Amino acid sequence: MAVAKTSLNPDHLTWQGGTQPMKVGYGKLMMWIFLLSDTFTFSALLISYGLIRYSAPSFKDIMPDMTHKTFEFSQVYWPIPERVFEAVPFLHGMSLPLVFVGLMTFILIFSSVTMVLAVEAGHRRDKADVEKWMLWTILGGFTFLGSQAWEWGHFITGTEGGLLLADGAKVFGANLVQNQYGPPAFADLFFFITGFHGTHVLSGVVLNIMIFYNTANGVYEKRGHYEMIEKIGLYWHFVDLVWVFVFTFFYLV
Amino acid sequence: MEHTVNETSERQKPQTKALWRVFWILLILTAFEFVVAFGLDADTFKYTKIGIFIIMTIVKAYYIVGTFMHLKDEVKTMIWTVILPAMFVVWLLVALVVEGGYIGFVRK
Numbered sequence: 001m002a003v004a005k006t007s008l009n010p011d012h013l014t015w016q017g018g019t020q021p022m023k024v025g026y027g028k029l030m031m032w033i034f035l036l037s038d039t040f041t042f043s044a045l046l047i048s049y050g051l052i053r054y055s056a057p058s059f060k061d062i063m064p065d066m067t068h069k070t071f072e073f074s075q076v077y078w079p080i081p082e083r084v085f086e087a088v089p090f091l092h093g094m095s096l097p098l099v100f101v102g103l104m105t106f107i108l109i110f111s112s113v114t115m116v117l118a119v120e121a122g123h124r125r126d127k128a129d130v131e132k133w134m135l136w137t138i139l140g141g142f143t144f145l146g147s148q149a150w151e152w153g154h155f156i157t158g159t160e161g162g163l164l165l166a167d168g169a170k171v172f173g174a175n176l177v178q179n180q181y182g183p184p185a186f187a188d189l190f191f192f193i194t195g196f197h198g199t200h201v202l203s204g205v206v207l208n209i210m211i212f213y214n215t216a217n218g219v220y221e222k223r224g225h226y227e228m229i230e231k232i233g234l235y236w237h238f239v240d241l242v243w244v245f246v247f248t249f250f251y252l253v
Numbered sequence: 254m255e256h257t258v259n260e261t262s263e264r265q266k267p268q269t270k271a272l273w274r275v276f277w278i279l280l281i282l283t284a285f286e287f288v289v290a291f292g293l294d295a296d297t298f299k300y301t302k303i304g305i306f307i308i309m310t311i312v313k314a315y316y317i318v319g320t321f322m323h324l325k326d327e328v329k330t331m332i333w334t335v336i337l338p339a340m341f342v343v344w345l346l347v348a349l350v351v352e353g354g355y356i357g358f359v360r361k
Contacts, residue, residue, distance in 0.1 A: 022331040032335055043342040047349050054353030055360065068295040082290065098290060105283055113276045116321045117269060124265040230323075237321045241314055248310040252290055253303050 010225065031231045035238045038200075042242050045196060046249050049189045053078055056183055073163055075171075079182035081251050087154050101251050104147045105243065108201075111140025112240040115208075119233040122226025127215060130229060134212040137236065141205035148198050155190065190250070197246055200239045207232045275320045282309050 015026055022029065059066050059077045066072075071080055082097040089100070114136035121129030158173025163180040165171060171180045174187035181187070211232050220226045289305050319325040324332055 022334065023328050024331060029331075032331075036335060036338055039339055040342070043345065047342075047346050050346065050350040051353035051356075054350050055356035057357065057361075061361075080295075098287065102283065102287060106280070109276065109279050109283070112317065112321055113272060116272050117267075120267060120269060120272065124267065126265075126267075129267070234322055237317055240321075241317045244310055244313050244317065248286075248306050252286060252306045 031234050045193050084181045107144050111137050115233050115236045122229040130215050138208045275316045
């Protein structure tokens with residue numbers, strides 16, 4: 001070819017070959033591909049939940065007269081999730097189904113907004129704005145992690161009454177082998193799914209802190225673009241997206 | 254030195270209207286999910302509720318992926334590269350949930 005590299009693209013959008021597949025930078029495309037593979041992992045976990053839940057008896061199968069209002073916990077049948085997660089910090093003993101989970105959802109959605117505002121500020125190359133919104137995002141991430149830690153703590157400790165088994169023994173809280181709220185598989189899936197998601201949030205917070213540090217040090221200012229904020233932003237929104245699915249399929253359905 | 258450069262160069266105004274709009278949509282949809290969760294009787298409307306929750310989730314996913322992750326602004330091939338493989342998950346979901354029902358049936 002007579003024409004050498006005369007691409008008008010900025011350097012970070014140009015691949016080594018000089019052309020740019022799908023008009024995205026290499027790093028961004030690879031982030032998308034990684035998120036796609038992560039989608040499969042999370043889908044596998046949530047689908048396993050679906051399979052195990054549908055293979056386990058529901059309370060209607062065992063106790064035909066029981067309704068959602070008269071529901072009581074038993075290890076024989078699957079629990080109603082909103083009856084399991086009804087505790088809120090500082091409001092001890094009150095039944096507030098899904099309120100705390102709803103709050104966690106709100107926190108994560110909000111931190112997603114602050115992240116996208118940081119990305120937008122990056123497009124304008126406004127360093128101060130990027131720093132501001134990154135800090136809010138990091139704060140949201142930590143708040144979510146703290147909330148999740150509280151929820152795990154409550155789930156593991158259990159209620160004061162516990163669950164009376166047929167042989168007279170009492171079970172308090174849940175771990176991988178015993179569960180006061182239902183079959184052990186329910187607790188196992190809870191730990192695995194929310195735990196895997198929480199690990200993603202934790203790595204997201206670490207990445208957010210790293211890019212905040214770089215922004216504050218002017219690394220992206222010197223580089224001439226804030227594409228790294230966009231890439232980490234994609235990851236952070238994905239974590240939020242996964243939570244939307246976990247919220248629906250674990251807590252609501 | 255950097256400060257003088259920043260102040261003399263023209264500052265762009267933030268374009269955040271569409272982003273906040275999506276935030277409110279997500280918030281209202283989540284609030285609506287709560288209304289459905291507690292407003293509809295779980296015994297009689299079990300599958301209606303599940304249906305509403307799944308639709309709400311897909312709508313929320315559309316806004317997060319489309320606007321927050323800017324997939325709407327990418328080229329068509331890029332959009333399909335992401336969406337098409339993800340759609341096959343639906344098949345796995347249906348297959349394994351149905352299978353779960355059979356496992357439960359055999360165990361009884």
